Amino acid sequence: MDDVGSSRNAHAPLVDISRVSKSFGSNEVLKDVSLQVEKGQVVCIIGPSGSGKSTLLNCVNHLEPIDSGSIKTAGQYIGYRREKDGLHKLSEYAAAKQRRAVGMVFQQFNLFPHMTVRENVTFSQTHVLKRSRTEATTIAGDLLARVGLGEKGDAYPSSLSGGQQQRVAIARALALDPQVMLFDEPTSALDPELVDDVLVVMKKLAASGMTMLVVTHELGFAREVADVVVFMADGKIVETGDPTSVLENPVEARTRQFISRIH
Amino acid sequence: MTAVQTPQKALPEPLAIHRRKTRLSWMFAGLLVLIAMFAAVSVFGNENFGWPVVAQYFFNIQILEGLGRTVLLTAVAMSIGIILGVVLAVMRLSDNVVLQSVSWLYTWFFRSIPQLVQLIFWFNFAALYRSIVVGIPFGPELFAWNTNDIITPWSAAILGFGLSQAAYTGEVMRAGINSVSDGQRRAAKAQGMTPMLSFFRIIFPQAMRVIIPPVGNELISMVKNTALVSTIALADLLYSAQLIYSRNFETIPLLIVATLWYLVIVSLLSIGQHYIEKHYNRG
Numbered sequence: 001m002d003d004v005g006s007s008r009n010a011h012a013p014l015v016d017i018s019r020v021s022k023s024f025g026s027n028e029v030l031k032d033v034s035l036q037v038e039k040g041q042v043v044c045i046i047g048p049s050g051s052g053k054s055t056l057l058n059c060v061n062h063l064e065p066i067d068s069g070s071i072k073t074a075g076q077y078i079g080y081r082r083e084k085d086g087l088h089k090l091s092e093y094a095a096a097k098q099r100r101a102v103g104m105v106f107q108q109f110n111l112f113p114h115m116t117v118r119e120n121v122t123f124s125q126t127h128v129l130k131r132s133r134t135e136a137t138t139i140a141g142d143l144l145a146r147v148g149l150g151e152k153g154d155a156y157p158s159s160l161s162g163g164q165q166q167r168v169a170i171a172r173a174l175a176l177d178p179q180v181m182l183f184d185e186p187t188s189a190l191d192p193e194l195v196d197d198v199l200v201v202m203k204k205l206a207a208s209g210m211t212m213l214v215v216t217h218e219l220g221f222a223r224e225v226a227d228v229v230v231f232m233a234d235g236k237i238v239e240t241g242d243p244t245s246v247l248e249n250p251v252e253a254r255t256r257q258f259i260s261r262i263h
Numbered sequence: 264m265t266a267v268q269t270p271q272k273a274l275p276e277p278l279a280i281h282r283r284k285t286r287l288s289w290m291f292a293g294l295l296v297l298i299a300m301f302a303a304v305s306v307f308g309n310e311n312f313g314w315p316v317v318a319q320y321f322f323n324i325q326i327l328e329g330l331g332r333t334v335l336l337t338a339v340a341m342s343i344g345i346i347l348g349v350v351l352a353v354m355r356l357s358d359n360v361v362l363q364s365v366s367w368l369y370t371w372f373f374r375s376i377p378q379l380v381q382l383i384f385w386f387n388f389a390a391l392y393r394s395i396v397v398g399i400p401f402g403p404e405l406f407a408w409n410t411n412d413i414i415t416p417w418s419a420a421i422l423g424f425g426l427s428q429a430a431y432t433g434e435v436m437r438a439g440i441n442s443v444s445d446g447q448r449r450a451a452k453a454q455g456m457t458p459m460l461s462f463f464r465i466i467f468p469q470a471m472r473v474i475i476p477p478v479g480n481e482l483i484s485m486v487k488n489t490a491l492v493s494t495i496a497l498a499d500l501l502y503s504a505q506l507i508y509s510r511n512f513e514t515i516p517l518l519i520v521a522t523l524w525y526l527v528i529v530s531l532l533s534i535g536q537h538y539i540e541k542h543y544n545r546g
Binding site for chain 1: 444446447449450451452453454455456457458460464465468469543545546
């Protein structure tokens with residue numbers, strides 16, 4: 001096992017979550033969780049609220065620190081430095097640099113309300129990646145067209161519908177050329193008729209070969225798009241497998257109970 | 264699928280909506296206009312106000328110099344108050360308990376002491392420390408000054424107003440920064456922004472919407488509070504007027520000159536505040 005240096009190993013997973021545990025105070029939200037996402041895979045995490053699925057996602061790009069174990073994303077332990085005796089926490093500045101490899105889409109969109117749609121998509125390109133303004137604007141134009149909002153560049157987020165805002169958020173995350181995209185319940189805050197617009201964009205993204213880790217309640221999306229479905233409950237991974245086995249013929253009683261309730 | 268049934272019977276005509284009758288408020292407004300007219304006639308018709316003297320001194324060089332000092336002192340002290348206020352707010356919101364406590368203590372201390380007392384205290388700082396020395400503790404001295412050379416009415420006023428203003432502004436900034444949702448911080452982080460970039464370009468501009476109105480208030484208060492510097496013989500707008508009327512005994516007209524200039528400054532600041540608010544409320 002070679003843990004030092006970048007992973008040039010062709011078989012190394014793009015996201016390698018290994019025996020991760022985490023508590024908020026006395027509440028243990030992740031209990032010895034391990035999960036691997038290969039390059040180009042779409043992995044959907046489903047499970048009841050409070051099962052730790054969103055926390056796990058937040059740990060992947062170090063928005064939340066972990067208590068033990070390790071997460072290696074795109075060849076780096078984001079937020080940590082590997083040494084012989086384990087992982088040592090890095091500064092927020094170093095973590096910021098590592099996070100560029102990971103894009104994230106939030107349940108509440110979290111667009112920057114004081115910037116136009118175009119500025120939302122160009123800001124990190126010019127200020128984090130130091131791209132030129134012209135290059136960033138061209139890339140933003142392409143991405144906004146890709147999510148079906150080519151006309152909305154000059155609008156402010158508050159004038160857009162939830163579905164449009166979420167699609168801008170996807171464009172914003174893609175603008176940094178991430179190797180992995182994390183989606184934290186991307187459609188849970190949307191009106192039912194707007195969900196499909198966002199799912200269509202996500203399906204296109206999956207078809208283009210993007211590696212995606214998606215926390216979702218949309219079992220239809222998981223069935224159609226996911227390579228692997230993970231069912232989590234009480235901070236543990238209960239069941240993992242291809243969509244048919246987990247969603248149609250679950251082995252565990254806990255999974256069966258959850259899926260019958262959501263249908 | 265059946266079509267929606269159209270009602271067989273015709274519905275009655277829609278009722279007309281009438282505006283509320285506001286005769287009483289018109290009468291009240293008329294009364295107020297009348298009172299205002301009487302007041303204007305009485306003020307401008309009363310020779311004791313000395314309007315010709317007001318006109319004579321309005322652009323007096325001593326008054327204009329005093330006006331300049333008032334504006335300059337306000338600008339410098341408020342700048343210190345804002346910059347130090349941001350530092351205090353960031354310290355207070357940090358994870359570091361020592362920084363939090365220092366910020367809290369500072370705010371508690373400087374908000375507790377009357378402005379006038381601080382002003383006189385700084386002016387008499389030489390009574391506490393004869394000289395001010397910069398050096399390595401228990402090591403060599405690098406710079407040394409005689410306190411009386413450093414503490415002038417100007418520096419005392421800037422310290423007195425700037426340091427206490429920071430305590431107030433810091434609290435406003437803290438509330439403003441807290442008003443920005445945590446999702447914004449997380450989104451900035453996820454976009455690879457460093458803490459500095461996230462604070463100055465994402466969090467702070469949004470906090471400004473909450474910060475500007477109370478800071479505008481504080482600024483307007485300070486314009487007038489600077490009149491306290493007459494106690495340490497700094498010739499600001501009010502003290503310049505006082506110096507003139509102590510010679511010519513035209514007390515009321517010169518106070519009116521000062522009052523009119525305060526009105527002008529505060530009006531200009533209010534207009535400026537309007538445009539700054541508009542800028543930060545976009546989106």
